[in-house]
Amino acid sequence: MVHFERFTLSNGLRVVVHQDTSTPMAVLNVMYDVGAKDEDPSRTGFAHLFEHLMFGGSLNIPEYDEPLQMAGGENNAYTTNDLTNYYIQLPAENLETAFWLESDRMLSLAFSPKSLEVQRKVVCEEFKEHYLNKPYGDVWLRLRDLSYQVHPYRWMTIGKELSHIENASLQDVKDFFFKHYRPVNAILVVAGNVTTEQVKTLAEKWFGPIEAGERYMRQLPQEPAQTAARKLEVHADVPLDALYKCWHIQSRMDHRYYVADLITEVLGGGGSSRLYQALVKEKKLFSNIECYHFGTIEAGLLSIEGKLVKGVKPEEAEAAITEELERMKNEQITVTELQKVKNKTESAIAFEDMTIMNRANSLAFYELLGDAHLMNSELDRYNKVTVEDIRQECKEIFKETNSNTLWYLSKN
Amino acid sequence: MQNTTMSLDRTKTPFIKDAVDFNLQLKPYQKYVLNNGAEVYAIDAGAEEVVQVECVFFAGNWFEQKNLVAASTNFLLKNGTSAKSAFQINEHFEYYGSYLNRACYNETATLSLHTLTKHLPELLPVVKELLTDSVFPGQEIETYKQNMKQRLNVSLKKSDFVAGRLIDAYLYGENHPYGRYSRLEDFDSVTQEELTAFYQQHYVNGKFIVFVSGKLPSNIYELLNSSLGDLKNGAVSIADIIASPATEKKYRVTNDPNGVQGSIRMGMPFPNRHHPDFLKVQVLNNIFGGYFGSRLMSNIREDKGYTYGIHSYLENHIQQSAWVITTEAGRDVCEAALVEVYKEMDLLRNEPVDAEELALVRNYMIGIILGDLDGPFHIINRWKNIILNGLNESYFYEQMATIKNISATELQELANKYLVADNFYELVVV
Numbered sequence: 001m002v003h004f005e006r007f008t009l010s011n012g013l014r015v016v017v018h019q020d021t022s023t024p025m026a027v028l029n030v031m032y033d034v035g036a037k038d039e040d041p042s043r044t045g046f047a048h049l050f051e052h053l054m055f056g057g058s059l060n061i062p063e064y065d066e067p068l069q070m071a072g073g074e075n076n077a078y079t080t081n082d083l084t085n086y087y088i089q090l091p092a093e094n095l096e097t098a099f100w101l102e103s104d105r106m107l108s109l110a111f112s113p114k115s116l117e118v119q120r121k122v123v124c125e126e127f128k129e130h131y132l133n134k135p136y137g138d139v140w141l142r143l144r145d146l147s148y149q150v151h152p153y154r155w156m157t158i159g160k161e162l163s164h165i166e167n168a169s170l171q172d173v174k175d176f177f178f179k180h181y182r183p184v185n186a187i188l189v190v191a192g193n194v195t196t197e198q199v200k201t202l203a204e205k206w207f208g209p210i211e212a213g214e215r216y217m218r219q220l221p222q223e224p225a226q227t228a229a230r231k232l233e234v235h236a237d238v239p240l241d242a243l244y245k246c247w248h249i250q251s252r253m254d255h256r257y258y259v260a261d262l263i264t265e266v267l268g269g270g271g272s273s274r275l276y277q278a279l280v281k282e283k284k285l286f287s288n289i290e291c292y293h294f295g296t297i298e299a300g301l302l303s304i305e306g307k308l309v310k311g312v313k314p315e316e317a318e319a320a321i322t323e324e325l326e327r328m329k330n331e332q333i334t335v336t337e338l339q340k341v342k343n344k345t346e347s348a349i350a351f352e353d354m355t356i357m358n359r360a361n362s363l364a365f366y367e368l369l370g371d372a373h374l375m376n377s378e379l380d381r382y383n384k385v386t387v388e389d390i391r392q393e394c395k396e397i398f399k400e401t402n403s404n405t406l407w408y409l410s411k412n
Numbered sequence: 413m414q415n416t417t418m419s420l421d422r423t424k425t426p427f428i429k430d431a432v433d434f435n436l437q438l439k440p441y442q443k444y445v446l447n448n449g450a451e452v453y454a455i456d457a458g459a460e461e462v463v464q465v466e467c468v469f470f471a472g473n474w475f476e477q478k479n480l481v482a483a484s485t486n487f488l489l490k491n492g493t494s495a496k497s498a499f500q501i502n503e504h505f506e507y508y509g510s511y512l513n514r515a516c517y518n519e520t521a522t523l524s525l526h527t528l529t530k531h532l533p534e535l536l537p538v539v540k541e542l543l544t545d546s547v548f549p550g551q552e553i554e555t556y557k558q559n560m561k562q563r564l565n566v567s568l569k570k571s572d573f574v575a576g577r578l579i580d581a582y583l584y585g586e587n588h589p590y591g592r593y594s595r596l597e598d599f600d601s602v603t604q605e606e607l608t609a610f611y612q613q614h615y616v617n618g619k620f621i622v623f624v625s626g627k628l629p630s631n632i633y634e635l636l637n638s639s640l641g642d643l644k645n646g647a648v649s650i651a652d653i654i655a656s657p658a659t660e661k662k663y664r665v666t667n668d669p670n671g672v673q674g675s676i677r678m679g680m681p682f683p684n685r686h687h688p689d690f691l692k693v694q695v696l697n698n699i700f701g702g703y704f705g706s707r708l709m710s711n712i713r714e715d716k717g718y719t720y721g722i723h724s725y726l727e728n729h730i731q732q733s734a735w736v737i738t739t740e741a742g743r744d745v746c747e748a749a750l751v752e753v754y755k756e757m758d759l760l761r762n763e764p765v766d767a768e769e770l771a772l773v774r775n776y777m778i779g780i781i782l783g784d785l786d787g788p789f790h791i792i793n794r795w796k797n798i799i800l801n802g803l804n805e806s807y808f809y810e811q812m813a814t815i816k817n818i819s820a821t822e823l824q825e826l827a828n829k830y831l832v833a834d835n836f837y838e839l840v841v842v
Contacts, residue, residue, distance in 0.1 A: 022459065023786050024434070060422035065705050070772045072431030072779020074704075089783050091434060096426035104422050121717025121742075125673070129720050129740045133673045135569040209420065237670070239565040271490075271502030280559070281499070287559040307562060340507045347509030347528050350460045354787055 001376055002359055005196045006367075009203060011212035012184035016363050016372050017199045018191040020356055026092040026192035027356050030102050031364040033187075034180035035082040036159075037152040037220060037298070045159020048079040049123050049168055050176055054086065056115025058105035071097040079157050082297045083368060089357055092193035096202060103206035106186065109177055116170055123165050127158050135238040139305075139408060146232050147246055147301055147404040151223035182213020187367045191360035223248070223299065229400050233407045240287070240310065243317050244406040246303040247397045249293060253369060258381045259393040260293060260302055265341035266333055266390070267291040267324070268304065272340075275304065278324055284309055285317045297369065302397060314407045328394040332387040345382045430771075431778035432816045438808045439791050444633050446622075446641035453795055454632065455625040457788040463532060463626035464789055466524040467543070467640070468800065470648040471614035472517045473589040478606065479598045484556065485610045486516035489523060491552040493545040496538075498552055504538055512539070518589050519650065519730050520800065521614075529627055536639035543615055543643060548607045557599045564596060572740060574667045575675035575841040582663070582837045583679050583734045585656035590729055619648040621799070625792035655732065657681055663839045671842040674746035678753065679736040680835040682726060685801050689826060691814040693726065693735070696823050698773050699765055700724050700756065700831070701737055703780075705772070707756045708737070716752065718745040730801055735830065746840050760827035764820040777815045 004018040036047050054077065055064050068075060073090025088098045131137045140156055148154035159165055188207065190199045226248060250256040267275050268291025275289045289306035308317050352358050366374040396402075444452040476482040490512060491498040505512045510527035512535075523542065527535055567573040577593040584591030620643065622636060629635065683690065694702075701708035701724030708722045722739035741749045765773075784790050798807055 020459075022457075025783050025786055066772060067425050067428070069703070069705050069776040069779075071428045072434075072775045072782065074776075074780060074783065091429070091431060091779055091782055093429045094431075097428055100422070100426050107422070118714060118717040122713055122720055125718070125740070125742055126720040128672045128742070133571065133668075133671055133740070135566055205420065237569075237668075239569060240562055270506045272499055272506045277499055281555065284555065284558075287562040307566070309558065310562065336507070340503070340509075343509035344506060345509070347462075347511075347526075350462050350528060351526065354458065354460050354462065354789070356786070 002353065002363065004363055004372060006372065007200065009183065009208055011208065011210055012215070013203070013207050014187045014367060015199065015203050016187065016189045016367055017194065017196045018189065018356070018359055018363060019194060019196070020191065020359075021193055023192050023356055024092060025089055025356065026095045026098070026190065026194050027087060027089050027360040028095070028098040028102060029085065029087040029189040029191070029360040029364050030106070031187045031189070031368055032084045032181055033185045033216065033368060034084055035080050036155065036157040037081045038180070038216075038218065039152065039155075041152070041155075043164055043168065043172065044155040044161075045123070045157070045165045046168060046172065046176060047084055048157045048159070049119060049165055050173065051077050051079045051084055052119040052123055053109065053115055053173060054105055056112050056119065057110040059108040059110060061101060061104050062110070064101060064105065067097060068101060073098065081153055081157055083365075085361065085364065087357060087361065095190070095194060095198075099202045099206040103210065106181060106183065106207065107210050111170060111174055113170060116168070116173060120165055120168060123158075124162055127162055127165070131156075131158060135236075136242060136408060139244060139406065142232065142234065143244055143246060143404065143406050146230050146406065147248070148223055150221040151298070152220055153296065153298065153300070178213070180216055183207060183210050184212045184215045187364045189360045189364045189367070191356045191363070220298070226402050229403045229405070231405045231407075233409065235409050235411045237412070238408065238410050239412070241308040241312075241314055241410050242305065242408040243308060243314055243321075244303065244305045244408065245318070245321065246301040246404050247402045249300055249302045249397055251299045252295070252297045255381065255384075256393055259385050259389050260397065262338070262341045262345070262382065262385055263328070263390060263394060263397070264291045264293050264302060265344060266337060267328070269341065269344060274324055275321070279306070279317075279320055283320055285312050285320050314409070318405070325394065325398040329391065329398060332391050335387060338385070338387050338390065342382055342385075346379055349379060431775040431782065434778060434782060436778065436782055436785070436812055438785065438794060438805060440805070441792070441795050444636070446637050448641055448643055448645040450620055450622060450640060450643065450645045452622040452624060452633075452636055453792065453799065454628060455788045455792045455795070456628040457625070457791065458627050461529045461627050462526065463529045463624065463628060464524065464526050464792070465532075465536070465539070465636075466522055466623045466796070467539070467620050468520050468522050468623065468796070469615055469618050469620045470519060470650070471521040471610070471618055472519045473592065474519045474650065474653065475614055476610065478601070479592055480594050480602055481606050481610050482521060483516040483594075484553075484602050485548075485607045485615070486514050486521040488548050488552060488556060488607065489514050489542050489546050489615070491556070492547050492549040493541050494547050495545070496541070501538065501542070505535065508534055510535055529629055532629065532635055536635055540639040540643070543640075546611060546615075548604055548611065550604055553602070553604055553607070557602065561596050561599050564594065564599075569668065571667050571671055571673065571675040571841040574665070575677045575839055578663065578665065578841065579677035579679050579736065579837060579839050582658040582839070583655070583681055585658070588653055588655045590655070590732075617644045617646045619646055623792050623796050625788035627788075655681070658837070661837050663837075665839065665841045667841050672743055673740045673842075674743050675841045676739050676741055676746055676749060677736065677839045678836045679734045680830065680837065682733045682735045682830070684730065684732050685803060685807070689829075690726070690733075691811050692818055692822060693826055693830065695773065695777065695815055695818050696760070696826050697724055697726060697735065698777055699769065699823070700760060703776060705776070707759070708753065711756060712739065712741075712749055712752050716745075716748075718742060718749045722749075743842055746842075750838065750840070754833050757827070757831040757833060760831055761824070764824045767820070770820055770823075774815050778812070781812075
């Protein structure tokens with residue numbers, strides 16, 4: 001049970017406070033309700049590039065990192081398709097430094113041309129390091145594009161192509177900032193050795209004077225239900241053939257999301273999971289196989305991927321996956337198997353909640369979903385899932401017409 | 413409340429308490445000795461009902477006669493006992509939502525369990541079973557070999573993986589445990605007999621130490637003693653193996669003719685934690701390339717944009733270490749990046765670090781350690797490092813004192829002693 005208190009500033013900034021006096025540290029976490037899904041299709045990768053620019057100096061503070069390091073703190077940030085999150089951890093006695101830094105960059109960035117020029121290059125190198133300069137690196141650039149026709153999840157947070165990042169202008173940066181980085185679109189969580197009174201005073205002092213901004217009303221194109229299977233075959237300079245399949249699942253707030261999450265555990269979570277046991281250990285068709293989903297807020301994807309044992313034909317490997325999925329559709333899993341994946345979930349939640357950083361981050365995320373209290377009832381939602389729910393949802397998800405398949409084959 | 417706007421000066425830094433003024437304490441461990449003499453170091457802390465039990469054996473690469481025997485034995489520990497199949501073992505641990513991991517390092521190899529505290533009584537007996545009765549089934553070994561070879565084939569396509577292997581081979585020699593790397597044919601030659609013999613010698617009859625942390629039950633000693641207290645727990649002696657660094661220092665390797673980035677690795681041999689310069693050089697290393705505000709990062713990423721990241725660090729080895737610089741840079745700017753690295757070494761040799769930068773690094777390092785003492789797993793990790801390196805708690809307090817007191821003059825002397833271009837191996841893999 002994670003305890004917290006909440007209040008909202010007059011400019012609309014939502015604030016959550018989580019006190020933990022067992023640590024000498026504090027975490028200040030700011031989550032902005034903007035992600036890669038909010039990008040213009042001709043300027044993808046922008047939300048993430050922007051995250052880099054947030055470290056290039058703000059209106060009154062030329063250097064973001066230096067004062068924070070002086071205060072014994074560290075920070076980082078990440079961008080997903082759904083949101084952008086910034087967090088600082090520092091000794092609780094220096095909490096005000098974190099307020100000072102975060103509030104100034106919410107007030108306004110410095111918009112330095114040099115910072116934009118350098119960070120464009122840095123992000124291009126990040127793109128190369130993670131998506132181009134390694135085998136299978138471009139798989140999800142292709143597979144998202146195959147699986148989504150209109151929804152902005154069809155591109156990755158890093159962007160569709162290098163040119164979109166290279167062409168970003170300072171005007172784009174300013175427009176994006178004043179549209180999305182406003183108090184009314186943000187959630188502030190302060191966790192650790194702090195009191196609500198103290199956080200209230202500091203929040204009023206540093207964030208209170210910032211103009212509210214306009215609430216961003218998201219109107220994303222909705223993906224039509226997929227009606228026919230899609231397939232793509234790629235031949236590349238990779239050592240092994242690989243197979244990827246993905247299917248559309250329900251959105252984060254739908255109860256079927258929890259069913260899908262447990263399905264991925266039954267199929268691919270660990271050494272006793274079905275796909276690993278049947279296809280890696282018994283039939284020896286794959287050298288590794290995984291099943292996972294993306295945990296996105298809007299309707300996302302559940303995926304199975306694996307590398308084929310040398311000499312195995314992709315048709316054969318795919319048929320073996322299908323056979324396992326048919327079993328899931330036709331026969332209920334055992335109550336013990338369901339209990340196993342529920343136990344794993346309980347344990348995963350407990351381990352995740354060990355640090356104040358993770359707790360702060362989760363509180364922000366659930367508040368973004370609509371209510372930070374959701375964090376404490378998550379396990380109940382998993383526990384409600386029955387073996388029949390699993391079977392029914394497998395029948396829905398693993399329809400041939402809902403599938404997207406990529407054969408990523410070795411040229412050699 | 414809004415009238416505070418008038419008086420709020422956002423250009424002025426709020427009062428910062430210097431992190432060096434914090435009085436950092438490393439929470440002491442409780443030590444138990446099991447019936448067989450095995451030492452248990454315990455940290456009881458945290459709010460979540462979770463526990464980590466790590467059994468550390470002296471069964472790393474250092475002790476193998478043939479490449480991959482130590483790693484393969486460790487990997488296959490949970491792939492079958494005389495009573496349970498690999499599937500049954502996995503199912504048991506996973507049913508209780510626990511994670512049983514194994515890892516093989518240079519001197520040590522570990523089996524570690526993460527679980528909700530309440531499930532310990534169901535899990536520890538099976539941990540014991542793995543440590544006394546693993547049988548390394550032939551089928552499991554074959555599947556393992558095939559899959560590891562496939563994985564290696566993929567890794568060999570990555571310039572960062574290839575570069576990481578090569579720089580260690582240059583620094584220590586290919587026959588040294590720190591410099592040895594696995595080839596496809598090494599997997600082929602691993603046999604069941606070798607694994608079984610290694611297992612008997614270094615696990616069943618080997619020495620081990622237990623590190624346990626989390627919210628511990630009151631009967632933790634009894635639980636551990638009943639499952640691990642009658643293992644043999646023999647003696648261990650660590651043989652001297654002398655490194656033989658390469659004579660040639662500069663290398664350019666083409667791994668993928670179409671690669672768009674180069675993996676740069678630079679390194680020089682460096683003594684271990686017992687050397688009086690070790691803790692001091694950690695401060696110098698921070699300034700050089702050890703954190704986001706470092707000289708290397710500020711110049712090569714934040715000013716030139718040649719890379720997504722550049723880092724330097726002292727390798728975490730027990731017998732001897734190396735000072736290493738690593739980055740992935742755009743293919744066309746690799747040579748330019750190298751020039752900048754040497755420029756930064758020159759600067760640290762030629763000019764003392766100014767007071768402000770030094771104060772910042774001191775505060776930053778102390779702050780990071782303070783943050784890193786958060787929670788039982790972090791605390792036990794710090795203790796584990798101290799104990800396995802043959803140090804004691806005074807090392808932690810020396811580290812604090814070094815960070816707080818080292819002078820710019822000392823740092824400059826160290827830069828002149830170590831950060832010399834000729835000392836460094838230099839490698840670019842495209």
